[in-house]
Amino acid sequence: MAKPKLLVSLLLIVITAIGFGNAAWLSVKAELAQVLIKRAWTETLQTGDQVRPWQWADTWPVGRMVHPNSNTDLYILEGAQGNALAFGPGRHANAGELGSESSVIGGHKDTHFAFLEKVNVGDALQLQTLDGVWHPYRISAKRIVDIQDQDLHVQLNQKRLYLVTCYPFHTISQNNHVRLVVELEPS
Template identity: 80%
Template sequence: MFKPKVLISLLLIAAATVGFSNAAWITLKAELAQVLIKKAWSETLQSGAEVKPWQWADTWPVGRIMHPDSNTDLYILEGAQGNALAFGPGRHINAGELGSETSVIGGHKDTHFAFLKKVNIGDALQLQTRDGVWHPYRISAKRVVDTHKQALNVQLNQKRLYLVTCYPFHTIAQDNHLRLVVELKPS
């Protein structure tokens, strides 16, 4: 028969093992998803069709952005709902076509859009669209918007790109209504 201290120690070790295993599984799935998204993007560039990264996915890559100053290279997924944002930044479906109209891309501040914390006005960013063309942009503005008090102020009918994430960085809040809006203009 185990002594209570030994039993508690074994239970704690078992719980820690399960916790670390779950974290490792989530990390492994996230890395595999990026490989599959990259492959789907390559197929999209070759065929021009919407290619899902896995059979049951409800999103697909619609673009790619690169920010050389931060060594960031991201695939943009269709839709900015939670299930797409878990795997990458997402294009708001009510926004315009990437590269030709005003487009809005959302992403999580603690994963894919963490690089936005350090971007500066004047920084270059490249956007690749489904036709394989790279579109150069420059950051023209950064602002924090309280969505309870005002709209994001997206300029329609102009060729603009907006990157939007929650703000401030490195905080956890369930009812966060602050957004960092990074506006880019073609360069």
């Protein structure tokens, strides 16, 4: 009778070790991705070329964003689809170029854009563009939008920056259609 209990105990230990190992591996991959994205951004600024963080990447860094109040420093990737958003906030391709036109950047509420929960109107944010220039912005509005009932109200003919993430924070929902939109104006 002791052997089945021992086997079950060993099996549970192995399953637990595999689970923790997988979680640790995901964490290591996420940290490595940030190192590679930072390196690609540095090379992009030096060469002016689009540099992919790894050979098979289908995205590349197009900007950098710093929110001093929350000590947030993020690299913005091209594209706001899932493959880019897994590694950082992404610039919506249909919006304008960063720093010169209205731009929309999307990010996950539980990772890169978690800091948006605590930002305030008036907060400063710096945006570095492909030419290496830093552009100062201030948060001018925060609003909640149900995208089933209304659009995001992005003004494309003005120099604005829009940060968009799912809302509310700290909830799990597969069909979430509510967004937090943080609007920034040049300062």
